Amino acid sequence: MRPYELTLAAAADAIRSRRLSPVELVDSVLDRIDEVEPHLNAYATVTAEQARRAARRAADDMAAGRHRGPLHGIPLGLKDLIDVAGTATSAGSRVRAGHSAPSDSTVAARLSAAGAVLVGKTHTHEFAYGLTTPQTSNAWDPDRIAGGSSGGSAVAVAAGAATFALGTDTGGSIRVPVALNGVVGLKPTYGLVPRTGVTSLSWSLDHVGPVTRTVEDAALVLPALVGHDPGDPASVPAPRPDDRPGEGTDLTGLRVGVPGNYYFDHVDPEVEAAVRHAIARLQDLGALLVDVDVPMARHVQAVHWGLMVPEATAYHERTLRTVPELYQADVRVLLEAGELMPAGDYLRAQRARTLMRQAWARLLDEVDVVAAPTVPATAATAGCETFTWPDGTVESVSDAYVRLSSPANITGLPSLSVPVGHDSAGLPVGMQLMARPFGEGVLLRAGRAYEATMPARKPAPVA
Secondary structure, X not given: OOHHHOOHHXXXXXXXXXXXXXXXXXXXXXXXXXXXXXXXXXXXXXXXXXXXXXXHXXXXXXXXXXXXXXXXOOEEEEEOOEOOOOOOOOOOOHHHOOOOOOOOOHHHHHHHHOOOEEEEEEOOOHHHOOOOOOOOEOOOOOOEXXXXXXXXXXXXXXXXXXXXXXXXXXXXXXXXXXXXXXXXXXXXXXXXXXXXXEOOOOOOOOEEEEEEOOHHHHHHHHHHHOOOOOOOOOOOOXXXXXXXXXXXXXOXXXXXXXXXXXXXXXXXXXXXXXXXXXXXXXXXXXXXXXXXXXXXXXXXHHHHHHXXXXXXXXXOHHHHHHOHXXXXXXXXXXXXXXXXXXXXXXXXXXXXXHHHHHHHHHHHHHXXXXXXXXXXXXXOEOXXXXXXXXXXXXXXXXXXXXXXXXXXXXXOOOEEEEEEEEOOOOOEEEEEEEEOOOOXXXXXXXXXXXXXXXXXXXXXXXX
């Protein structure tokens, strides 16, 4: 097995026991980037020389007995919304041409302090305002979309071109691409991971979280990210874990909510079958399945758009008026639409969000997690604009992908997406688990228990 094929946990163990040096690991990942980038285009910028210098410093630290923890010497990619001092944060847009970040974002600084080695900035849909990341190809089929907006991060991890990465999630932008590329993504509780130095799409919906090969890896990354940051008004202190992730497969006593509405409506039959099979596996591990109804389901889309659109437009107000021609057409239309939205609609969306949070809190008094598809279909062919469901309903690709992920953004609940198989075309299927606020521990416990019963995942077989 080549070093780039190692999971984060395996690589960390090999580095700690001196069976692998950070230099060997980083060189292997950089070689893998050279190999797959012509097919995938996951990276906006590759910081090869800086990465090699950082790897040598990590190796020197190890030789001197200075081990900083499981991320020390581990290669990572950062979504190109996340500032790194002296490096461009283009946000996938011509609006940011010539930009150079003056300082590290909080998450970049924390990962650097933990010894992680940045190998590059990964592509995003322009300003994270889309669900396809059109410049990047799916790791399992280059003729299909990567998903977005953290498509570059998901593809890099899936292909072995990063051992882990960070993405952002405003309506599913971590969970959608990880589901479409067969890797793991965690959208933490709102406020748990600081966003200082991260380009915003919608400040009341934005989250930052890890993209990894396995749930075990996500459990290793999350502790390095959490903790209060005064630069982010929504930031909260890291709470005491409500449940340790654990390593066993015994889920006895875990109550898993299975939605009878919304999450299995307009879902591809192969996706539904794979997710229901994974839920049955949780039951085999001791979990108790509980039928639940998703509250306020018919209001989800209106509330999500009612919050996101005006907040995004407010963020871009100055550049939208001075350099509108520099935005891509799909993003510019959305930003201009936000200028036409009445303030009353935004306030009503905020009120509806409060009611939705309260309703989900009541639901999560009855169960520990809710299990559902991450997205209703596997990766669409590039250029495909709509899905047509068996009842004749036509839905845009972006609306379909965001539909099942946005409730966790509206409510701020943590959500973990885990690979649960492939469809008949060989494309990955994802299941998401949602829990009460700061319930990351129970999500990681359930996800790790499920993953422990499945074959080890290897990087996607990129052509």
